[in-house]
Amino acid sequence: MKLAIVRQTYNPNGGAERFVSRALNVLAQDAALDVTLIARQWEDAAGWHTLTVDPPFSNRVKREAGFAEAAAAYFAEFDIVQSHERIPGATIFRAGDGVHAAWLEQYNRIQSPLARWAQSLSRYHRYILQAERQMFTHPQLRKVICNSRMVRDDIARRFGLADDRLTVIYNGVDTDYFHPRLRQPSLRAKPGLPENAPVLAYVGSGFSRKGVATALRAIVPHPDVWLLVAGRDKHAGKFQKLARTLGVEKRVRFLGPVADVREVYGSADALILPTLYDPFPNVCVEALACGLPLLTSHGCGAAEWIHEGKNGWVRDALDVAGYQQAIGEWLAGRAEGTDYAAAARATAEPFTLDRMAAELQALYRELLR
Structure with missing residues (x-):
């Protein structure tokens, strides 16, 4: 053939x-x-x-x-x-x-x-x-x-x-290459992240369309949460300025394009992608395979895999208050011992x-x- x-x-x-x-x-x-x-x-x-x-x-x-x-x-x-x-x-x-x-x-x-x-x-x-x-x-x-x-x-x-x-x-997804064992506290040293802080990761180019502004605003009321932003954008400076304006710049790391995205997943506890429109980003299935619950939007195809409060949360792409509330639920669940990593991994394993x-x-x- x-x-x-x-x-x-x-x-x-x-x-x-x-x-x-x-x-x-x-x-x-x-x-x-x-x-x-x-x-x-x-x-x-x-x-x-x-x-x-x-x-x-x-x-x-x-x-x-x-x-x-x-x-x-x-x-x-x-x-x-x-x-x-x-x-x-x-x-x-x-x-x-x-x-x-x-x-x-x-x-x-x-x-x-x-x-x-x-x-x-x-x-x-x-x-x-x-x-x-x-x-x-x-x-x-x-x-x-x-x-x-x-x-x-x-x-x-x-x-x-x-x-x-x-x-x-x-x-x-290669479920062996993308695996929860990648999540190592030692990976946090390079970007200067606290060892025990809850860390959200954003991965993707096109910051405006994929919701970096919403992600920055979402962490404002949660002073313990850090954010990693990995990806290329010619207007990245605008979002760095927004982080300073919001007062969260000390808790945000703009990494630019990364050679091995697994290091980002390995440093994080969840993935946030408040994208306006994404048919089904590879980063979502990769992150889930690494044991990261997903906070994403109704305009993302990966929302079809999300069970609210178990392996992630789904909100409108521009619903800042909704993401703030979802992060609050995620933090509360972590404190109560909810195993989001196991639920996320189980979601990706069949694919x-x-x-x-x-x-x-x-x-x-x-x-x-």
């Missing part, structure tokens, strides 16, 4: 890229699959073929359109094409980035009226919306892989796809890489039949 997986570029901190890498590493071991990655740029191509497609471009629209046209020219050479980009004509689309219209709607909640008006005129966003609609209505599209029920239901509602064309395959690969392989066999 000749299988092509399409992803434009590689970002070592990107959740979609980590999903592709994990899938490729597992699928390449299947002797029945001849796997090719179609990409403009990729860091590691061990164990599979890489077809480099890198047409020149002068702006974002031409970058997306140029890659889509060049990649689609190869689709006929494969039995199955699984695209992680919005390119009409693929056999399978993995909606790892969710629905662009939903992303815009949520992001508009934190933008000024002028910024919303400018965004509505953006050629780039209009192109993505058009490409997305063309892709979902293309006759070659046979299956859409969704990484959460939230995304599945949104696609069905917006584009009228039947249930048999939508399937949910959750992100897999192994082998399970994800088996579900993908079953999908491919179904399509070939």
